Amino acid sequence: xxxxxxxxxxxxxxxxxxxxxxxxxxxxxxxxxxxxxxxxxxxxxxxxxxxxxxxxxxxxxxxxxxxxxxxxxxxxxxxxxxxxxxxxxxxxxxxxxxxxxxxxxxxxxxxx
Amino acid sequence: xxxxxxxxxxxxxxxxxxxxxxxxxxxxxxxxxxxxxxxxxxxxxxxxxxxxxxxxxxxxxxxxxxxxxxxxxxxxxxxxxxxxxxxxxxxxxxxxxxxxxxxxxxxxxxx
Numbered sequence: 001x002x003x004x005x006x007x008x009x010x011x012x013x014x015x016x017x018x019x020x021x022x023x024x025x026x027x028x029x030x031x032x033x034x035x036x037x038x039x040x041x042x043x044x045x046x047x048x049x050x051x052x053x054x055x056x057x058x059x060x061x062x063x064x065x066x067x068x069x070x071x072x073x074x075x076x077x078x079x080x081x082x083x084x085x086x087x088x089x090x091x092x093x094x095x096x097x098x099x100x101x102x103x104x105x106x107x108x109x110x111x112x
Numbered sequence: 113x114x115x116x117x118x119x120x121x122x123x124x125x126x127x128x129x130x131x132x133x134x135x136x137x138x139x140x141x142x143x144x145x146x147x148x149x150x151x152x153x154x155x156x157x158x159x160x161x162x163x164x165x166x167x168x169x170x171x172x173x174x175x176x177x178x179x180x181x182x183x184x185x186x187x188x189x190x191x192x193x194x195x196x197x198x199x200x201x202x203x204x205x206x207x208x209x210x211x212x213x214x215x216x217x218x219x220x221x222x223x
Contacts, residue, residue, distance in 0.1 A: 033211070042215040050209050058210060098142055099204070100145065100157045103154035
């Protein structure tokens with residue numbers, strides 16, 4: 001039982017390159033979230049999907065796109081990476097739209 | 113802007129002592145949650161307190177909630193070296209389905 005799996009765990013990009021962070025959960029949860037974590041700033045919500053087929057912007061959506069591919073998978077895409085997007089990205093899920101979140105181990109992205 | 117703010121930003125205590133950290137938030141909430149993050153790892157849920165609850169216990173953890181002051185506290189009793197981590201409060205607003213986090217409190221427990 002893997003829980004929430006994020007890939008890749010580490011990535012280095014050059015400015016302007018694109019990439020997709022993948023998140024998959026085997027917990028049969030409806031709601032999925034993408035956060036970024038920067039030193040001293042806690043976690044900030046990028047996008048979330050309350051249920052399959054829906055996505056909504058969070059606090060810091062600019063420069064990102066998401067796809068809720070199916071109930072299990074929620075991907076985050078950087079179309080043209082910028083140094084300001086250097087961060088640790090966390091995917092999280094929960095059974096419904098309220099309650100405890102279950103986190104992946106994070107994806108550490110560096111944009112040069 | 114972030115919903116929750118923790119205080120203090122950092123805390124250093126001796127093993128066996130209690131650790132207390134506070135969280136303040138801005139809007140009406142369904143519940144408030146506390147999470148722990150060990151260095152380099154994902155966040156782990158510790159405890160959830162609903163808006164109609166005032167106090168909750170889980171093992172060595174005690175959480176209080178004062179909705180009139182929009183504040184919460186997390187008490188860790190008889191701390192251990194393994195409690196060294198960052199602790200975050202998070203709030204489920206009544207307005208939307210976003211869980212908003214504070215900046216966290218870094219706790220160091222000295223042996």
